[in-house]
Amino acid sequence: MGCAISVLAPKTAGECKTEDAVVHLSKEQIEMIKESWKVIEEDIAKVGIIMFVRLFETHPECKDVFFLFRDVEDRDRLRISRELRAHGLRVMSFIEKSVARLEQLERLEVLAVELGRSHYPYNAPPKYYSYVGAEFICAVQPILKERWTPELEEAWKTLFLYLTRLMNRGYQERNRHQQVGASPKERNIAL
Ligand code: HEM
Numbered sequence: 001m002g003c004a005i006s007v008l009a010p011k012t013a014g015e016c017k018t019e020d021a022v023v024h025l026s027k028e029q030i031e032m033i034k035e036s037w038k039v040i041e042e043d044i045a046k047v048g049i050i051m052f053v054r055l056f057e058t059h060p061e062c063k064d065v066f067f068l069f070r071d072v073e074d075r076d077r078l079r080i081s082r083e084l085r086a087h088g089l090r091v092m093s094f095i096e097k098s099v100a101r102l103e104q105l106e107r108l109e110v111l112a113v114e115l116g117r118s119h120y121p122y123n124a125p126p127k128y129y130s131y132v133g134a135e136f137i138c139a140v141q142p143i144l145k146e147r148w149t150p151e152l153e154e155a156w157k158t159l160f161l162y163l164t165r166l167m168n169r170g171y172q173e174r175n176r177h178q179q180v181g182a183s184p185k186e187r188n189i190a191l
Pocket residue numbers: 062063065066069083086087090091094095115118119122124128129132133163164
């Protein structure tokens with residue numbers, strides 16, 4: 001697939017217990033992201049599609065989340081593939097919102113935590129979120145051509161790490177909330 005990216009995933013990304021440390025974006029990184037976004041946004045739909053096609057090729061297990069989200073009758077291939085692509089666009093518009101809020105990180109934080117919460121009922125676990133950043137980087141590199149630099153790559157990786165850690169936080173909060181009141185068996189706790 002021709003794009004080797006060091007994985008953004010923390011090693012134990014599923015649970016991320018030790019991965020809740022704050023990720024810091026420098027002023028320079030924020031500027032670089034905003035500049036490059038002006039170019040990326042012209043191809044926003046294309047990037048969304050490439051990103052998700054790649055995601056399902058490199059991590060086919062992610063497809064199951066979408067199959068499970070739909071009921072059985074809904075598994076028509078074309079429709080599913082349209083919906084998978086639609087998710088690529090949803091991710092891109094979330095990135096657009098994020099870039100627009102880079103100067104108001106407290107507002108972005110609320111949005112990203114909320115997004116993680118909303119992924120809980122979709123059964124889309126945090127360990128998958130980190131794959132998205134790596135595929136995004138592979139998709140935008142050829143668009144930015146010579147404007148792509150190691151520093152810019154680091155800046156985008158940092159933004160995805162920032163967002164996915166917050167999403168993880170929201171997901172885990174909702175997970176804990178759902179488990180309050182559940183029996184030990186339901187909580188999968190060995191007594
Ligand atoms: C950086 C990572 C991701 C971002 C920014 C993101 C963003 C979004 C957004 C904005 C929505 C629209 C509805 C909502 O606000 O809840 C959504 C829905 C959804 N996401 Fe994600 N997502 C990410 C990763 C994933 C992954 C890795 C999966 C599965 C493997 C996934 C599965 C879903 C599903 C099943 C839905 C509901 C159906 C749909 O709207 O297509 N998401 N996501």
